[in-house]
Amino acid sequence: MMENNITRREFVKLVKRLLAITGLAALTAPIVAYFYPPKLEEEPSEPVLVGKEEEIPLNESKAVGFGRYPALVVNTPQGLRAYSAVCTHFACLVKWDKDQNAFICPCHDAAFDPIDGHVIHGPTSIPLKSYAVNVINGEIYIGGDQQ
Ligand code: FES
Numbered sequence: 375m376m377e378n379n380i381t382r383r384e385f386v387k388l389v390k391r392l393l394a395i396t397g398l399a400a401l402t403a404p405i406v407a408y409f410y411p412p413k414l415e416e417e418p419s420e421p422v423l424v425g426k427e428e429e430i431p432l433n434e435s436k437a438v439g440f441g442r443y444p445a446l447v448v449n450t451p452q453g454l455r456a457y458s459a460v461c462t463h464f465a466c467l468v469k470w471d472k473d474q475n476a477f478i479c480p481c482h483d484a485a486f487d488p489i490d491g492h493v494i495h496g497p498t499s500i501p502l503k504s505y506a507v508n509v510i511n512g513e514i515y516i517g518g519d520q521q
Pocket of ligand 1: 479480497
């Protein structure tokens with residue numbers, strides 16, 4: 375029978391090599407990911423599931439991934455509305471502010487109306503991009519070719 379003996383010195387060398395390879399992979403992976411990002415559609419061609427209706431009470435909002443950028447769904451007294459979270463000024467991400475009843479951009483303080491996305495005030499005059507909203511069996515879907 376053949377014995378496969380490894381000396382302590384050889385074992386330490388092997389461990390050092392494995393650690394060097396692991397470290398090199400940990401350093402290069404983010405660089406590779408930066409130059410070869412995953413392909414995400416700008417906006418999905420299929421409807422995106424937001425969640426159950428009861429997850430968004432009146433005057434509340436929920437953010438969801440919608441292709442490359444997030445979208446915001448808000449439950450208004452006039453019904454559910456969905457918008458791109460990308461501000462139409464310089465593309466910061468707007469956030470829902472329940473107290474102001476508006477989407478507020480943290481960068482230059484633009485405010486957008488939750489009913490139709492129009493600009494309430496701010497440096498931009500372009501409304502938020504809106505998406506179709508459909509509720510099917512109590513589940514909210516946005517976007518896609520639905521109307
Ligand atoms: S980027 Fe939103 S107001 Fe300037």
